[in-house]
Amino acid sequence: MFEFCTDHETLPRLQWLACYLTTGKHMGFYASFGTVLLLLAITAPAALLFGFGGASAARSRLLPLNWLGKAYIAVVRGVPDIAFFLFFVIALDQAFEWVRHQVKCPDWDQPIRQGNDFVVCAAAKLPLGTAPQWVHETYGFFVAVLTFAIVFGAFAANVLFGAMRAVPHAQIETAEAYGMSHRQTFWRVLVPQMWVYALPGLSNLWMVLIKATPLLFLLGVEDIVYWARELGGTANPRFTDYPHGDWRMWYFLALLVFYLGFTRISELVLDRIMRRLSHGQATAGGEAQRRAKGAA
Amino acid sequence: MKKLVLATAALALCAGMASADTVRMGTEGAYPPWNFINDSGQVDGFERALGDELCKRAELTCEWVTNEWDSIIPNLVSGNYDVIIAGMSITDERDEVIDFTQNYTPPDPSAYLSLSADLDVEGAVIAAQTNTIQAAFVAEKGWTLVEFATPEETIAAVRNGEADAVLADKSYLAPVADEEADLVLLEREEEIGGGVGMGVRESDGELKAKFDAAIQSMKDDGSLNTLISKWEVSSTF
Known part of the structure; x- marks a missing residue:
């Protein structure tokens, strides 16, 4: 990175550190922070969407849809995350490939399952075996997003389901008395009011999601915890220009600061949202705001 | 979606x-x-x-x-x-x-890395990486085995006293022993692996x-x- 880094053995300590912290390997570490933030930025709305769908389905009067929503909430919440991540992702990936295989290679005569191997024709591979590495990484990333969204969506669905029931029933009845249809009551009365009840539960989920990102490595995505372990491990002078002892503690300390800082910022933002949502609501928070305004 | x-x-x-x-x-x-x-x-x-x-x-x-x-x-x-x-x-x-x-x-023998050169490996706590021939060997012998996901962690376990020795390929352990004065390779080696x-x-x-x-x-x-x-x-x- 810097020009003086070429003779790394004679560097004064500060410059050595500057060179050390800008190796290609460290760049991978810094980039993985972006990966994690991007994952959170995409997963959170996606999970909310899954949750909203699940909760609406679980409230539905259509029986099959109702069962589907309730089964989704119950099953996904009940399966341990790690089992879900190991089993479901491989199954999902194989399901995609199986479908592509049926479409693209109809005259394939060999069995797809050969002992332990899962063999589909080359054209059905996802991504194709010939694809460059970044395509594989992007694909893995999106499979990770989808899995996270399904898992956290189930928890969000349960939170939203509860929040929808917490909206005072009198409000719904009044809306119906005014002649609103089911759909209108749902979108104009129920949904705008439920968020204030859902937010505490959703903010918990968000915090858990932030901390769950190391599960990414199970899916082959190199996340910050992987790099911290890799970079912090003892570096033998035979294999690196920047040898050092076991520095994992320092790397994990950096992660600690990152996670704590990130959750703190989240808390501040969530507090603001809560204040805004409480405005004009028939809740204790909303009442407090009304009083404060009256006093002023 | x-x-x-x-x-x-x-x-x-x-x-x-x-x-x-x-x-x-x-x-x-x-x-x-x-x-x-x-x-x-x-x-x-x-x-x-x-x-x-x-x-x-x-x-x-x-x-x-x-x-x-x-x-x-x-x-x-x-x-x-x-x-x-x-x-x-x-x-x-x-x-x-x-x-x-x-x-x-x-096929090459596997070696032990330990803090003391005269450790008796039978009855000692041995660290090895999960799913390796070395882990299988220690388990088969019935000695106390502690497994780790990465090779680096097996050595860290010996350094901090969690295990008495680590069993691994000699080529992996030798550079570590060269670099750190208090870690030594034992004389005993095991003929495992094909x-x-x-x-x-x-x-x-x-x-x-x-x-x-x-x-x-x-x-x-x-x-x-x-x-x-x-x-x-x-x-x-």
Whole structure:
């Protein structure tokens, strides 16, 4: 990175550190922070969407849809995350490939399952075996997003389901008395009011999601915890220009600061949202705001 | 969800335009001198050099991928990469699940690394990496075994007293013993392992044959021995 880094053995300590912290390997570490933030930025709305769908389905009067929503909430919440991540992702990936295989290679005569191997024709591979590495990484990333969204969506669905029931029933009845249809009551009365009840539960989920990102490595995505372990491990002078002892503690300390800082910022933002949502609501928070305004 | 499907479809399309005949090489990237991640973040080591040469001889385009040791076989079998080249010893147990090429290093004894040179390993607490021949060996002997996911952690366990010694390939332990004065290699060594080979899917006979031929040609012209000595990974053929 810097020009003086070429003779790394004679560097004064500060410059050595500057060179050390800008190796290609460290760049991978810094980039993985972006990966994690991007994952959170995409997963959170996606999970909310899954949750909203699940909760609406679980409230539905259509029986099959109702069962589907309730089964989704119950099953996904009940399966341990790690089992879900190991089993479901491989199954999902194989399901995609199986479908592509049926479409693209109809005259394939060999069995797809050969002992332990899962063999589909080359054209059905996802991504194709010939694809460059970044395509594989992007694909893995999106499979990770989808899995996270399904898992956290189930928890969000349960939170939203509860929040929808917490909206005072009198409000719904009044809306119906005014002649609103089911759909209108749902979108104009129920949904705008439920968020204030859902937010505490959703903010918990968000915090858990932030901390769950190391599960990414199970899916082959190199996340910050992987790099911290890799970079912090003892570096033998035979294999690196920047040898050092076991520095994992320092790397994990950096992660600690990152996670704590990130959750703190989240808390501040969530507090603001809560204040805004409480405005004009028939809740204790909303009442407090009304009083404060009256006093002023 | 719709966007996701579109994105995957778009990806699949882009992927179709890439060059043909790419072989994806899966390695661990945490086992110097066999394979490790170098300062610039690339896979490096004996197996990188060997793999690149083998691909050249077999006229294949190779791409390097890292994967955790623990799930390295399941991910090969489900098709995430095509070859395991990660210092993996050829054993009957693994051979039931995947196929191996001929070995590219001869069978070598495993060594112990400990804080004291006169440790009696029988009855001591031995650290080893999960799913290795060394872990299987210690378990079979009935000694106390502590397993770790990465090689680095097994050595850290000896350093902080959690284990009395670590059992691993000598080539991995020797550089560590050289570097740290208080860690020593024990005199006792164990004759385990049938040499190291590349792992391929059982249904991938063609690829296996290509690499077998390439390894044979490197054995014949002596370039494999040169590479082994350069990286000090094992005895030569």
